[in-house]
């Protein structure tokens with residue numbers, strides 16, 4: 037397995053995706069989830085846990101396959117309400133996952149500049165991918181975080197963040213005091229590297245950190261939009277329900293996956 041897996045576990049995906057704009061609501065969000073290379077099989081996969089996470093928050097999911105054209109990604113971008121870059125273990129600069137992430141990231145920035153907010157969520161590898169896309173550099177540090185549960189250390193910016201501001205007090209308290217966030221990564225973005233990097237520091241607000249052998253960043257945030265597919269037919273054809281997750285056993289850290297037989 038590529039050692040560059042999982043920089044941090046991000047919690048409360050549901051909260052960030054359900055943030056409401058007071059005047060207008062979208063009660064039928066559809067979120068894209070990036071696929072990634074499935075070992076060297078020529079196939080790609082999405083871990084079923086990410087689909088379940090989004091579904092449990094009330095969203096539906098459309099898979100974003102690797103090796104599609106830029107036009108296909110752009111069309112999907114204009115149809116979806118956000119994208120999730122999941123965890124896993126592929127190359128941050130040369131994989132199909134990295135290439136798709138880069139297109140969605142660029143389109144999200146452009147939309148954002150035009151006042152059209154497109155949430156991008158990154159967990160683990162996705163978190164690393166975001167720091168790579170923003171800074172253009174690999175700034176990871178090895179940490180002893182491959183199988184540990186930790187409480188979060190909240191930073192002052194967390195209080196008015198979109199991610200945490202509506203989280204109930206008792207949940208915030210549990211997150212701050214009990215070891216209930218899973219860490220399953222060998223590399224992290226250290227607080228030191230983060231603040232020494234102007235691009236990262238200017239782009240993200242640090243909401244929580246964690247301390248193991250060194251202090252690392254554990255959270256960042258996103259918004260909401262009103263994109264949609266051009267027709268119900270297009271929507272139906274694109275949804276994850278067209279695929280079945282399968283039990284894969286111990287081939288990786290994920291035990292159930294959606295597997296796509298060819299890249300395109």
Ligand SMILES: *[C@@H]1O[C@H](CO)[C@@H](O)[C@H](O)[C@H]1NC(C)=O
Nearest residue numbers: 038039040127128129130131
């Ligand atoms: C990722 O791919 C790039 C370009 O092919 C390569 O230079 C780099 O070493 C790879 N990184 C890892 C961790 O394999």
Ligand SMILES: *[C@@H]1O[C@H](CO)[C@@H](O)[C@H](O)[C@H]1NC(C)=O
Nearest residue numbers: 177178179180181248249250
């Ligand atoms: C991780 O833990 C092991 C044993 O507990 C220790 O020898 C090693 O130095 C630690 N690594 C880091 C990066 O702190």
Ligand SMILES: *[C@@H]1O[C@H](CO)[C@@H](O)[C@H](O)[C@H]1NC(C)=O
Nearest residue numbers: 181182183184185219220289
């Ligand atoms: C992870 O940690 C738990 C609790 O410390 C331990 O019981 C378990 O065996 C560990 N799993 C692995 C794969 O190391």
